[in-house]
Amino acid sequence: MNTISAYRQQSPNCNILFNSLLNIHFTKISKAVSFADDLILAIRNETVRAAENVLNIEMSKITVWSGNNKINFIEDKSRVMIISGRKKRKTKKSKYI
Numbered sequence: 001m002n003t004i005s006a007y008r009q010q011s012p013n014c015n016i017l018f019n020s021l022l023n024i025h026f027t028k029i030s031k032a033v034s035f036a037d038d039l040i041l042a043i044r045n046e047t048v049r050a051a052e053n054v055l056n057i058e059m060s061k062i063t064v065w066s067g068n069n070k071i072n073f074i075e076d077k078s079r080v081m082i083i084s085g086r087k088k089r090k091t092k093k094s095k096y097i
Contacts, residue, residue: 021065030058048082055080 021039022032031042041058045051066073 020069021062024061024065026058026061027054029054048084051082 018034018037018039022034024032026032026041027043029044033040033042039062041055041062043051043054043058045054
């Protein structure tokens with residue numbers, strides 16, 4: 001399983017509206033968590049590419065929400081972190097004749 005976490009810091013004066021952001025209908029594999037004026041969006045999927053696709057969909061929902069609520073995110077403070085499980089190595093089988 002691979003997890004992608006996107007972190008966005010909000011503008012300092014939007015704590016009241018922040019609750020409506022958490023009420024957005026995210027997919028079942030997405031989890032939105034907030035602390036103060038920070039938001040973490042965690043997505044878990046089988047592959048990194050699949051998680052990235054879901055992240056793009058979820059980020060578009062957040063972008064629409066921010067436009068509707070006239071809130072700007074600080075792009076320089078936004079971060080994305082990919083957390084991936086340990087990859088299994090293929091072992092070579094020796095052949096004896």
